[in-house]
């Protein structure tokens with residue numbers, strides 16, 4: 001093995017230090033003080049790995065190992081460094097650490113790539129700040145405008161643009177983040193599986209062939225506030241009761257659709273949120289995913305209809321679809337290359353569907369893309385007890401290291 005699981009463990013432990021909720025999982029929101037500290041650490045590690053480091057207009061940290069010519073398309077590797085609230089230490093981080101470890105190996109072994117190697121640590125993949133996930137990869141793919149960033153708001157009502165500007169970045173220059181397809185040769189991500197399959201089958205490595213399609217809706221229901229004690233039951237415009245009728249149906253729509261379709265209401269805000277006040281407004285999220293696009297669209301349509309059925313008797317509804325990505329295949333050639341590396345290394349591996357969304361599903365629209373999974377203990381993720389052994393991550397990194405050496409056409413120059 002070229003890869004050092006000891007160094008991977010150290011990287012993971014150090015990155016996990018940048019956390020707003022120590023003792024209660026990892027919370028590292030984009031543009032938070034913890035994200036700022038993490039950026040400083042990432043820059044230092046990338047520089048120590050011999051990379052030329054820059055931060056782009058939205059705060060992605062990018063380290064480049066130049067190739068034989070700057071005009072050649074880059075091979076980009078990495079993942080995201082934001083987390084969900086009270087999440088784990090491996091979601092996103094494992095992929096960032098993979099890229100750091102590979103850059104370090106290139107440095108240690110004096111490997112010079114023909115095609116430039118780019119290591120990326122991406123912001124706001126989770127969407128936990130602004131209800132719009134995959135934000136950095138979407139911006140690089142040209143899907144995000146300055147107006148989008150002005151419209152996206154966090155739970156304090158502050159826009160993504162304002163949060164970026166307050167952190168010293170330049171949302172108005174978001175188009176400078178865009179990557180032309182010809183500027184990239186490949187994108188490869190490592191991620192924890194966040195499910196039980198690899199552990200249950202005793203498999204070292206997952207090679208993803210398809211990432212499920214997904215959508216994120218933000219639903220706002222508006223009624224009328226009133227006194228909980230003096231307002232008769234037949235004269236209420238209670239936004240929370242209306243929302244409850246919708247929320248209770250969403251799971252059934254997904255179950256009826258089958259094909260492993262899932263639907264989740266994970267965020268619910270009640271205004272004014274007083275125990276003796278009839279709620280005048282409710283804002284909630286709906287996250288729907290399926291590997292079958294027809295089923296995905298079906299559940300979205302059923303959810304929209306359920307919302308409109310509640311928009312009566314003084315209740316109004318607004319639905320914002322902040323994200324829609326169809327089921328996305330990974331590149332067959334890269335997937336085959338990764339499988340060959342697995343076999344050569346004697347690791348067990350299996351092709352699988354990703355039920356989680358990843359930046360790879362956006363990069364796949366830009367450049368040939370691959371996604372490697374490593375096992376998750378008990379299939380647990382988005383939870384403080386999320387866990388993957390450093391040795392398990394090291395196997396995934398070793399596979400990608402050999403694939404990246406091939407794709408960058410790297411040679412050691414003694």
Ligand code: HGY
Nearest residue numbers: 125126133355356357
């Ligand atoms: O939600 C997801 O699938 C990913 O963790 N962002």
Ligand code: MN
Nearest residue numbers: 080091092125
């Ligand atoms: Mn992730």
Ligand code: MN
Nearest residue numbers: 084091126382
């Ligand atoms: Mn996640």
